[in-house]
Amino acid sequence: MKKILLLVCIIPLFYISVFADTVPAGYKNAAVSAKNLNASVYWDPLAGNGILQKNGHQISFRAGESVVLLDYLNLLIVDPPIFSNNVLYFSDSLLKAAEDLFSTQNNDANFRVGAILIDPGHGGKDPGAVASHTIGGKKTSIQEKDIALTTALELHSLLSASYPDKKILLTRSTDIYLSLEQRVDIANSVNLQDNEAVIYVSIHANAAFDKKAGGYEVWYLSPGYRRSVLSDSGVDKDLLPILNSMMEEEYTTESILIAKFILEGMDTQIGKQMVNRGIKEEEWFVVRNAHMPSVLVELGFITNSQDAALLNDKIYLRKTALGIYNGLGAFITHFEQSRGFTGTR
Ligand SMILES: [Zn+2]
Numbered sequence: 001m002k003k004i005l006l007l008v009c010i011i012p013l014f015y016i017s018v019f020a021d022t023v024p025a026g027y028k029n030a031a032v033s034a035k036n037l038n039a040s041v042y043w044d045p046l047a048g049n050g051i052l053q054k055n056g057h058q059i060s061f062r063a064g065e066s067v068v069l070l071d072y073l074n075l076l077i078v079d080p081p082i083f084s085n086n087v088l089y090f091s092d093s094l095l096k097a098a099e100d101l102f103s104t105q106n107n108d109a110n111f112r113v114g115a116i117l118i119d120p121g122h123g124g125k126d127p128g129a130v131a132s133h134t135i136g137g138k139k140t141s142i143q144e145k146d147i148a149l150t151t152a153l154e155l156h157s158l159l160s161a162s163y164p165d166k167k168i169l170l171t172r173s174t175d176i177y178l179s180l181e182q183r184v185d186i187a188n189s190v191n192l193q194d195n196e197a198v199i200y201v202s203i204h205a206n207a208a209f210d211k212k213a214g215g216y217e218v219w220y221l222s223p224g225y226r227r228s229v230l231s232d233s234g235v236d237k238d239l240l241p242i243l244n245s246m247m248e249e250e251y252t253t254e255s256i257l258i259a260k261f262i263l264e265g266m267d268t269q270i271g272k273q274m275v276n277r278g279i280k281e282e283e284w285f286v287v288r289n290a291h292m293p294s295v296l297v298e299l300g301f302i303t304n305s306q307d308a309a310l311l312n313d314k315i316y317l318r319k320t321a322l323g324i325y326n327g328l329g330a331f332i333t334h335f336e337q338s339r340g341f342t343g344t345r
Contacts, residue, residue, distance in 0.1 A: 026079060273310060
């Protein structure tokens, strides 16, 4: 259960208009030129960040900013991308840099998900949301911490069986209390190779005053939150905020994709039994301090009698875990093939 939220909406991250009026001299429509290069362009108009990617290479850019980041490693100065009248334009110098980068051999082709950290919410003295219902004629008390743990253990065993070469980790495997800071420390201390990344999946259940509120949903980190994902490693200090927001953009892109895949996986398994409330965004503590793509799954509302009856059923929770597992599997396949990950360098 999280605190009550204001209405949020999904950023139209993948939308760029191709309807240009006047193209500035030395510039080309970004969507059209990406298509000509056979590359993909991701653009968040609200944050003003984007990524141009192909062949496992990527250029991170900001509108109006002449510094671009190549493969999250090298900086280059080009004529800055322009976002005007809802149209994104790339300069000829940026497109030339993209062509050069995309034609080089990608030495990072073996980039992979090295670890998945599953975080069952609450535990021990912190039960999370609690509710009491009559299920099958019996008065039953339901606690969020138990539902989260049961689902997390199922997910852990499914992932462990399928990915013996990856670290499949749990922040807790028993009914113990962990502070949010302890969860962040666990997340940030996962040991990885240079070519490996970690995904963080937190599992919770919801509660509401409105007993009719029901359904499952998946959250990702709001792109509005500025994290420091790059440390100062000899880079010009003035550039750090720019670089950080470029890195953050990539984590957000990945987090949205993970959320989307997990939601699809859950929908296939349990969509006929429980309401699908969709993908949401928020700034929540554990994820905003964990430097990795991260999602939070809310399994359902324990204050809703129909949801509660399902969440109290171990077979239903197993199906839910299978849905999350299938979603993560689809994401892993997608990203290990495209090397779309930020990495930990
Ligand atoms: Zn919770």
